[in-house]
Amino acid sequence: MHSADTRQQYVDPLEADGRRAVAEARRVVVKVGSSSLTTPDGLIDAGRIRDLVADLAARRALGQEVILVSSGAVAAGMSPLGMARRPRDLAAQQAAASVGQGLLVAAYTAELAAHGLTAAQVLLTVEDMMRRVQHRNAQRTLRRLLDIGALPIVNENDTVATHEIRFGDNDRLAALVAHLMRADALVLLSDVDALYDGNPSEEGTSVVRLVRDRSDLDGIDIGGSGKRGVGTGGMVTKVDSARIATEAGVPTVLTSAANARAALAGERVGTFFAPADGRRPSARQLWLAHATAGRGSLVLDPGAVEAVVREKASLLPAGVVKVWGEFSAGDPVDLRDESGAVVARGLVNYDAAEVPDLMGRSTRWLAREMGPSYERELVHRDDLVVL
Numbered sequence: 001m002h003s004a005d006t007r008q009q010y011v012d013p014l015e016a017d018g019r020r021a022v023a024e025a026r027r028v029v030v031k032v033g034s035s036s037l038t039t040p041d042g043l044i045d046a047g048r049i050r051d052l053v054a055d056l057a058a059r060r061a062l063g064q065e066v067i068l069v070s071s072g073a074v075a076a077g078m079s080p081l082g083m084a085r086r087p088r089d090l091a092a093q094q095a096a097a098s099v100g101q102g103l104l105v106a107a108y109t110a111e112l113a114a115h116g117l118t119a120a121q122v123l124l125t126v127e128d129m130m131r132r133v134q135h136r137n138a139q140r141t142l143r144r145l146l147d148i149g150a151l152p153i154v155n156e157n158d159t160v161a162t163h164e165i166r167f168g169d170n171d172r173l174a175a176l177v178a179h180l181m182r183a184d185a186l187v188l189l190s191d192v193d194a195l196y197d198g199n200p201s202e203e204g205t206s207v208v209r210l211v212r213d214r215s216d217l218d219g220i221d222i223g224g225s226g227k228r229g230v231g232t233g234g235m236v237t238k239v240d241s242a243r244i245a246t247e248a249g250v251p252t253v254l255t256s257a258a259n260a261r262a263a264l265a266g267e268r269v270g271t272f273f274a275p276a277d278g279r280r281p282s283a284r285q286l287w288l289a290h291a292t293a294g295r296g297s298l299v300l301d302p303g304a305v306e307a308v309v310r311e312k313a314s315l316l317p318a319g320v321v322k323v324w325g326e327f328s329a330g331d332p333v334d335l336r337d338e339s340g341a342v343v344a345r346g347l348v349n350y351d352a353a354e355v356p357d358l359m360g361r362s363t364r365w366l367a368r369e370m371g372p373s374y375e376r377e378l379v380h381r382d383d384l385v386v387l
């Protein structure tokens with residue numbers, strides 16, 4: 001009896017320390033999904049927003065800085081527009097988002113005001129995470145909002161996002177915001193209380209309490225969005241989000257919105273994802289790996305793959321055998337092996353149109369025949385991330 005009790009109460013020190021870090025965070029990013037914010041008939045769930053805001057206000061009262069990443073614009077716009085289900089085409093989603101975003105922020109503004117807090121809407125795009133200047137701008141604005149005591153409410157800027165270049169879900173955006181703002185913790189709130197080791201609607205699946213690293217996810221059936229069809233990413237993007245955040249050293253908790261208060265207080269609810277040890281990737285590496293899509297591709301010969309992947313070397317023109325896509329110098333491109341698999345992503349130093357003349361040539365030959373400015377790498381190793 002005694003030993004069973006002891007075993008039940010045993011908490012891995014990694015988790016215990018991590019939970020404490022969440023409770024003591026100076027700055028926390030909280031993400032809430034559409035499925036938690038809307039009623040089954042597609043209206044904003046006022047009670048849920050009231051409860052969530054009360055939970056966030058309680059953290060603010062303890063002196064923590066809070067950034068909320070909230071989905072729900074499309075869902076909130078559906079019913080006023082007479083849409084029975086989430087529209088499939090992008091233009092209709094964008095129309096619903098522009099109707100719903102105002103309603104959503106109005107609801108938060110009113111609830112926060114009741115706690116003496118000011119809401120600040122921040123709409124971001126993938127570009128804001130990808131491009132240096134925008135990245136810095138977003139960071140500066142968010143910092144200033146925190147300094148003046150406002151509570152930023154972030155969402156993807158759905159009305160200007162396009163199919164090729166959008167997150168679609170807010171999970172990964174939340175992780176990038178946590179990294180951008182050097183948050184001490186990320187809390188992902190959904191309609192499910194934890195990550196399960198299989199589809200939670202099926203019998204016999206159980207909660208995964210702790211994810212130490214990627215290997216703890218082996219064999220787990222990580223599925224898409226739940227039954228109501230208002231969420232988009234499902235567990236896949238939440239686990240991605242946790243991976244981005246923990247790679248950046250940010251401890252992450254995944255649980256239901258109903259458990260928000262407990263999760264923020266460091267209680268043992270949901271799934272805890274431990275932050276990775278060691279060298280933190282730079283902001284540039286994280287957004288290259290997770291927030292960018294390649295504008296084109298360079299196909300590498302086996303020697304170049306080896307150099308880039310194993311030796312972390314720069315990519316030289318000599319190792320490139322094929323190029324496709326339309327990109328300009330400075331754009332992100334995918335580096336592929338000859339089977340087509342993406343092995344790395346980097347910022348390219350030449351326009352796509354220039355590459356065919358450079359491929360297969362040594363830098364020495366290029367400098368001699370084409371001028372010294374052609375001696376530079378195709379992709380410099382500082383602008384490159386292995387995937």
Ligand SMILES: Nc1ncnc2c1ncn2[C@@H]1O[C@H](COP(=O)(O)OP(=O)(O)O)[C@@H](O)[C@H]1O
Pocket residue numbers: 032033034035036071189190191192194195196197198199200220221222223224225226227230231232233234235
């Ligand atoms: N292994 C799993 N563990 C937990 N939930 C899972 C799993 N696989 C799929 N899901 C589904 O993911 C859903 C949450 O994702 P989603 O609907 O996109 O939520 P949100 O709107 O909060 O982002 C859950 O309702 C659940 O049905």
Ligand SMILES: N[C@@H](CCC(=O)OP(=O)(O)O)C(=O)O
Pocket residue numbers: 032033034035070071072073074075097155156158168169170171230231232233234
């Ligand atoms: N930006 C969109 C988010 C879409 C969405 O459903 O995201 P999520 O619920 O986080 O999977 C919105 O506000 O509707």
